[in-house]
Structure formats: structure tokens, C-alpha cells
Amino acid sequence: MHHSKAHIWFVWPAIILMIVILILPIFLAGGISFTNYNLGNSSFEWVGTENYEKMFSRKTYIKMIISTATYVLIVVPVSVVLGLVAAIMLNSLRFGADIYKTIFFLPVMATLLAMAIAWEFTLHPTLGIINSYLANGCGGIREFILGFHWLPWVSSEDSWYSVACANNMDFPYWLKDKKTAIWTICFIGVWQAFGFNMVLYLAGLTSIPRELYHAAEMDGAQSTWEQFKLVTWPMLGPTTLFVVTITTIRSFQVFDTIEILTKGGPAKTTYVMMYAIFEKAIQQNITSIGAAITVVFIIFIILLTFFQRYVIEKRVHY
């Protein structure tokens, strides 16, 4: 029997491209991470695991891990839940849903760069609209609401709002304060991500057969919550898996807002991995450390993918 070799000729360009563009760089980064090579140097020495030891002993890199983890652990759950809630609410609207969809989707479509500059102005400690709005509200209804004076255990003298008003309008510095910077960045991350999740959930919701809700009703599921538990949530399983995966990966990759708003500061509280790679490898030209961070970054992503592939997917019905 004659075996044609033609198929090899058809696939090799794709295989070569894949190796050169996708696989080789990863191994290259892996290799460089064990050297002291800097871009432009003519020679390098093997330094073993020195770069990694630095990463796990120096405070900077510990802070990098903490800030990245904080960002991912806040943005992913909050934006997924908000996206789901918004999608369910929009799905039940009879009219006006398109307007809401457009508004919520705007941050996804707009360039994050431009949006980040807008946020910078908004959150400026003295000139920003947020702090001037807070300052004007001292002693008024805004203080009552935002200072949580309506909660029985908050006294109207000790709330954060009253204290700020009393101390010469000492409102949070948002991005310039190490206590608030990462949370502000998280807020912007959620604001940016949840519209996209909402659109994915809307698509998932329309694909649930109506007869299942009828069956649930006939079976005695009366409250919206029961129907959600019995039909909506399980049927959205594949959508949720996709939404969580994509949001997690995008959260790991957060860079634009950090670069424009905080540059990793103050006191490295917003020093996320992607920004660290950029700062070390590009700005400071320490390629080997950049490569080591990249390898850790890739390992995180691969672990995550495996977790989703083997743990969550088993519980998802298709």
C-alpha cells in the first residue's frame, strides 16, 4: 500500500510557527530565569535558582504575590456575581434592557487607558470630584448615609465620615494611600469586568429552555429562589465555568490601570505581577528576574487551568 507524505507538508508550517511563536519563548524564559542575563549583554552566567530565591525572600516580591492575589480574589467573585445578578435582572425587564446593556457594556468597549485617566481625575485627593462631593456633604444627608450613621452601632461622632469632616476634610487619598490603593484598583477592575460577564450570562440565560421552568413550577418550585436553584444555576454551569476562567486570567493580567494610576505604589501595595514583569524586564532591564516572574506567572495560570479542567468541570453539566 502506498502512503502519501503530503500531509506532513501541509502541517509543518503551522507546527513550526506554533513552536517558534508560542512554545519556544516559554522555554527561553524558563532558561533565562536561571541565568543573570540582561538584554544587550554579550554573555551570561548560570546562577541556578538564585532569581527564584530572591523572589520568595525579598519583601517586594512577597508584596507582589499579595497584591496580585488580592486583586484576583476580589475582582473575580465580585464581577461574576454582579454580572449574574445584572443579567438576571435585565432578562426579566420588558423594555429598556438594551439601554442598560449598552451602559454596562461601555467600560468593556472603551479603552482602559482613557478610562484610567478619567478615573485618575475623579479620584484625585484634592481636585477629584469624589472628594469634593464628600467634602460638600459634611453635616448633611450624605454624611448620614455614607457614614453609616443609620446603623444602630455607629455613633455619629466616630464614623469615618465625621472624623474626616472634623479633621479639615481629611478624606481618603484613594490611589495615593497604601491602605486604600489596592481596593480602589479592585473597584475599577470590577467596574471594567462585570459588563462583559453580564453579556455572557445573558447569552447563557436565553439558552435555557422555558419548559424547564414550567416543569419546575409544576413540581412545586414556587419561589424565584427555588427555581433559580433548580433550573437557572445548574443550567448556567458551562457559562459560569467560562466566565470564571476568562475573568481570572484577565485579572492576573491587569496592567493598564496600575501603569497609569499607581505605578505599583504606594509602598508596592498595587505591585501586581504583570506590572512587576514590565518594571524589571523592560524599565530596569533585568531580564533574568523578569523571566523568573514570568515563569511563576505561567505556573499560576497553568495550575488554575488544571484546577478548572479537572475539578470544576466534573461538577458542571453540559
Add this chain to the structure above:
Amino acid sequence: MGTISLKNINKSFGSTEVLKQLSLDIQDGEFLTLVGPSGCGKSTLLKIIAGLEQQNSGDVIIDDKNVNSTRASKRDLAMVFQSYALYPHLTVRKNLETPLKLRDYSFVERLPLVGNFVPSRKEKKKSIDDLVFKTSETLKITELLDRKPGQLSGGQRQRAALGRAMVREPVAFLMDEPLSNLDAALRVHMRSELSELHNSLKTTFIYVTHDQAEALTMSTRMAVMIDGELLQLDTPSEVYNNPSSLRVAEFVGSPKINTFAAQISSDGSVEFMGIKLERKFNTNSQKALVAVRPEHLEITKDSNKPAFEATVSYRENLGSDIFYHVQVDQSDSKIIVRGSPAGLISNGETVRISPSHAEAMLFETSGERTR
């Protein structure tokens, strides 16, 4: 008890009227079929009974109680859907347990984890397990209990859906074309099983179908619906042998009933295709339609019988019977005649066709029956 009555139900979607002033009384323990061509509003009517759809006007009364403002889950009915609508993420066992749990467990008992510590739940769980097992035995799906709907064949899914409806004891079963997704052989088999099930359960069944064979074989009474109106409600044999209008006569029966233009003389005697009917009819009109079922026509060689001539254009062999599609000479009308398999007649042959004694039905040109 399981009596359901509908009074002057109207339903329209936008400007399309789907149901027009429809009234219907369903007795306890009855197997009632709602039959009609697709788009006649029978599924909508079933959903109105279930409470999944709200009528524009009229009353739904279940067991002498007006349930117009009672929601579906409180009406205590069970429904089998055309697409089965099993919960795809749950095993068959869990699917069967769902209606019991939702109705029997209290809110606290349904909570995950916490519910396990409520003492009363244990007994209820036991009785639920027993009921699920009993139902699965009846339907012969015990070995499928731990599979998910995606791993079942069409017929098994149908049984599981039936089980989910049967597992508690509802006032009535509503079935929306439950057999239409099955293959022909299984459909015939399930017809007899459903009839047996009805006999043993003695609960009211309301069964929607477009398949008149299902309606004729299973029901105690069948309701023929066309264009949102209830045309006839009677036993299958009465509907078949004594249709109230031409539309019913044409819908029920396969192959379709044959119609002929007829002239009526002043003394009430009727003549069609050169044949004079023996009966006399009391009518003022001069023109009418005579309808004869294919099995009431025969191909005859006896020249003494009143008959007309036609040419065989197509022979439909069903094994037990042969239906001849014949072209009447000098007209476009085609008629269908049942013949016996013996004595084959080939296409193109001219035959003499004669109606059997006293089986012809007379309809006004408007479609109403004249007796």
C-alpha cells in the same frame, strides 16, 4: 377527585385569537384526549388548565374550586412535557425526588447541610425513597435511577418524565404530546402502556395530541378541536362513526374520508355519482355533500349493485389492507377505497366502486351534519 371544568375560555396572543369561548367538562378518572391539527390551540388549553398560561377570560374549575388566581404549583396537577423537560443535571432518582421534596420538605429541611440535622427529615426521606422506588418499579426504570437524562434513550426519558409526574398523587395528569418524540414502534407500544397505567391509577388524564390514532386508541372520550373551537366531544367510536361536522369527519380517520357532491330532490332522496341513497333526509337545500369512509366503499364486479366507474391511479399496500387511490372518470376528484389483499388490481385498471349499505353520511355544503 379529579373533575375539571372549563367555562367560556378565551385566549388570544396579541391580535391572534387562539381559543374562542371554549367550554369543556372533564369527569373524574377519565382519559380525555384533546386532539386537533397543529396550531388549533390544544397545547395552549392544556397550559391554561395547568396554570402556566393565563386565559383572557373564562373560568377554570378544578374539583368545584375556581382556580383562576391559583398559580400552577398550587393546583396540584402533574404534567408530562413534549420535550420531557427533565432536569439534565440531576439523575433520574433526583428528578423523581424533586416534586416530593419541594412539596413535603419544609424550607429548613431543604437547606443543604443544615437540613440533614433536622430530625423530621429522616422519616420523610424514607417515605420519599419508598415512593421513588415504587414508581420506578411500575415503570420498569429501577436500573436507570442513577443515570442522568443525557445517558437515556428517548423511550427511557419518556418513562422518567412520566415517573416524575406519577411519583406524587396529583388531581390529574396533563400530557402534552408525550409520545411525539418516539419512533413509530415505541409509540404504539407506549400507547397500550399508558392505557394500562390509566386503568391502574384511575386518575384523570388529559392528553394532548395531533395524532388521531392515539386519540382513538387510548381515550375514554376525545375532544376534537379545530381553530380554537371545540367541535365534538364524545367517545372515540362515536366521533369516528358519527361525526358532527365535515371538519371532524375529515380530521378523524386515516386515510381521509371521501366526499362527493350530491343532489337532493324535493322528496328528500339523495343522489351522488349516479347512486341513489336508500335513506331519505329532511332538508331544504338542494345541494349537499356525501361522505363515505374508505372502508365503506368496495370494488365490485357485481353489475347489479349501484356503482360508479373509476381508474386506479395508485396502490398503497399496508400489508393487512390495500388502499386504492382512484380517479373518478371525467372529474378531478380522487377517492380512496379499501380493498382486500386478495385479487390484486394494477394501476390504470378501471374498476366499479360501490358504497356499502347505509354507511354514507350527509353534510350541508356549509359542513354541518344532516341526519
